[in-house]
Amino acid sequence: MISVSALTKRYPEGLEAIKDVTFDISAGEMVFISGHSGAGKSTLFKLLAAIERPTSGSIVINGQNITALRQSAIPYLRRNIGLIFQDQKLLFDRTALDNVLLPLAIVGLPHKEAVRRARAALDKVGLLDRENVNPIALSGGEQQRLAIARAIVNRPSIMLADEPTANLDSDSASTIHALFRAFHQVGVTVVVATHDPQWMAQFSPRIIRLERGRLLGGAA
Amino acid sequence: MMTFLAQHGLALRSALRRLVASPLNTVLSLMVIGAALALPSAGWIVLDNVQDIAGNISGTQQISLFMAVDAGRKDTAEIEARLKEAKVGKWRFVPKEEALKNLQATEGMNEIVASLPRNPLPDAFVVEPADTRPESLEELAKTAAGWPKVAHVQLDSAWIKRLDLFLRIGKLTVTLLASLFAGALVAVTFNTIRLQILAQADEIEVAKLIGATDAYVSRPFLYFGAVQGVLGGLFATVLLMAAGYVLAPPVGELIELYGGGFALQSLSAANIAVIAAIGGGLGWLGAQLSVTIYLRRIA
Numbered sequence: 001m002i003s004v005s006a007l008t009k010r011y012p013e014g015l016e017a018i019k020d021v022t023f024d025i026s027a028g029e030m031v032f033i034s035g036h037s038g039a040g041k042s043t044l045f046k047l048l049a050a051i052e053r054p055t056s057g058s059i060v061i062n063g064q065n066i067t068a069l070r071q072s073a074i075p076y077l078r079r080n081i082g083l084i085f086q087d088q089k090l091l092f093d094r095t096a097l098d099n100v101l102l103p104l105a106i107v108g109l110p111h112k113e114a115v116r117r118a119r120a121a122l123d124k125v126g127l128l129d130r131e132n133v134n135p136i137a138l139s140g141g142e143q144q145r146l147a148i149a150r151a152i153v154n155r156p157s158i159m160l161a162d163e164p165t166a167n168l169d170s171d172s173a174s175t176i177h178a179l180f181r182a183f184h185q186v187g188v189t190v191v192v193a194t195h196d197p198q199w200m201a202q203f204s205p206r207i208i209r210l211e212r213g214r215l216l217g218g219a220a
Numbered sequence: 221m222m223t224f225l226a227q228h229g230l231a232l233r234s235a236l237r238r239l240v241a242s243p244l245n246t247v248l249s250l251m252v253i254g255a256a257l258a259l260p261s262a263g264w265i266v267l268d269n270v271q272d273i274a275g276n277i278s279g280t281q282q283i284s285l286f287m288a289v290d291a292g293r294k295d296t297a298e299i300e301a302r303l304k305e306a307k308v309g310k311w312r313f314v315p316k317e318e319a320l321k322n323l324q325a326t327e328g329m330n331e332i333v334a335s336l337p338r339n340p341l342p343d344a345f346v347v348e349p350a351d352t353r354p355e356s357l358e359e360l361a362k363t364a365a366g367w368p369k370v371a372h373v374q375l376d377s378a379w380i381k382r383l384d385l386f387l388r389i390g391k392l393t394v395t396l397l398a399s400l401f402a403g404a405l406v407a408v409t410f411n412t413i414r415l416q417i418l419a420q421a422d423e424i425e426v427a428k429l430i431g432a433t434d435a436y437v438s439r440p441f442l443y444f445g446a447v448q449g450v451l452g453g454l455f456a457t458v459l460l461m462a463a464g465y466v467l468a469p470p471v472g473e474l475i476e477l478y479g480g481g482f483a484l485q486s487l488s489a490a491n492i493a494v495i496a497a498i499g500g501g502l503g504w505l506g507a508q509l510s511v512t513i514y515l516r517r518i519a
């Protein structure tokens with residue numbers, strides 16, 4: 001499903017954030033990417049989402065080598081991946097519902113059907129009663145759940161999340177944990193960058209450990 | 221297909237919403253665009269009218285060939301043959317006797333003519349050329365002047381040449397002016413769209429991150445540019461019609477002085493459509509440039 005080989009990313013300033021990383025993730029797996037701050041988790045996330053281009057190496061997702069993809073094909077790749085960003089990237093000039101409607105407008109779903117699906121996504125993360133609220137008025141945990149609703153509204157087969165429980169208290173964090181477990185249970189491939197030890201200890205998932213850009217313990 | 225239409229419908233609605241949302245900006249832009257389209261259009265309309273009038277006058281253009289006084293039957297037959305061969309258009313032979321009779325018929329000339337010892341007038345041909353372009357008239361006059369026993373060719377074309385030159389200069393000026401204003405219109409739209417894009421930079425960034433194509437991001441801005449251009453074009457036609465309404469009476473009087481027969485043409489539906497389409501096209505171009513440059517910069 002996701003196959004990364006000999007991946008290296010050097011930023012223009014010369015820093016190698018990812019060095020010769022190789023791993024495979026099969027369909028339906030739930031995998032954590034862990035490491036200290038600055039280890040390269042976000043960089044790996046951005047490479048998997050084709051937000052950054054690697055310096056060398058390859059990433060194959062669903063049989064498609066995304067490092068060789070034309071710029072114009074990248075939007076279609078992203079539509080099949082639910083992306084949850086470290087800084088969430090919510091829009092504060094519109095309601096929670098309108099935030100969740102954005103991915104559906106992008107794929108051109110008729111408005112009525114889009115609203116129905118956006119409400120279903122909000123319901124899944126427990127925010128249906130806040131649909132008309134501006135996200136600025138939501139708590140940190142609620143904002144994170146809104147970002148999750150936006151990521152799943154297109155029913156992606158892969159979810160990529162960058163530190164979805166950072167800065168959350170343990171109650172809010174466990175709500176998020178439960179949501180991801182639910183996605184995993186219905187067959188979604190889930191890849192989460194985190195250094196939330198509590199979460200990783202909960203069940204025994206696969207952990208890809210990064211240290212200063214390198215894979216710890218060889219190929220995971 | 222439904223998706224395609226829905227996306228365009230959304231983009232159009234978003235453009236209209238933004239036009240309505242800032243009415244002051246919209247009115248100011250429409251005034252600038254309207255003026256930029258109205259001025260060169262007015263130039264074209266004036267030139268078009270002048271050309272119509274000129275065309276009507278030069279349509280009755282005549283060339284007179286006067287034979288030498290000593291020219292005989294044989295000589296006039298020769299010229300007749302050459303006119304026939306040259307296929308110049310309509311022509312008529314005026315024998316000197318007929319010319320004298322015409323002169324006698326003119327008031328006050330009878331006695332003078334009677335006092336003449338003999339007919340001083342030459343035979344003449346009056347040609348109404350089919351091709352009334354100044355160059356062709358000139359050419360024909362020059363050729364005819366070289367024919368045997370043709371003493372004099374009279375072509376009253378100097379003012380037509382001047383008018384033609386004036387029209388050419390006028391057209392060139394209007395074309396330059398139109399290019400200048402077209403550039404201004406594109407620049408105005410470019411800047412409007414640039415400001416809109418900056419105000420929506422967050423939305424564009426997020427949309428692109430979650431799978432929006434460049435076409436999806438551009439579409440509302442392109443519609444905005446085109447719709448604003450079309451509305452500006454319609455405003456320009458309103459300005460032109462108002463100017464026509466004010467100018468019609470004095471221009472009518474002026475034309476009356478010159479013998480009348482021509483009316484100041486008002487804007488046809490086709491004219492209005494063309495001006496609106498040009499406005500829309502230029503607005504779209506300005507928006508396209510603005511969006512393309514922005515998307516390339518953030519890529």
Ligand SMILES: Nc1ncnc2c1ncn2[C@@H]1O[C@H](COP(=O)(O)OP(=O)(O)OP(=O)(O)O)[C@@H](O)[C@H]1O
Nearest residue numbers: 011013015017035036037038039040041042043044
């Ligand atoms: N756009 C960039 N340009 C240059 N260097 C960068 C850029 N983004 C990240 N880096 C560097 O790459 C390294 C890895 O950064 P990255 O954001 O991937 O770490 P991280 O594991 O996500 O850390 P955190 O847990 O703090 O989010 C860091 O040293 C960082 O300074």
Ligand SMILES: [Mg+2]
Nearest residue numbers: 041042043086
């Ligand atoms: Mg990070």
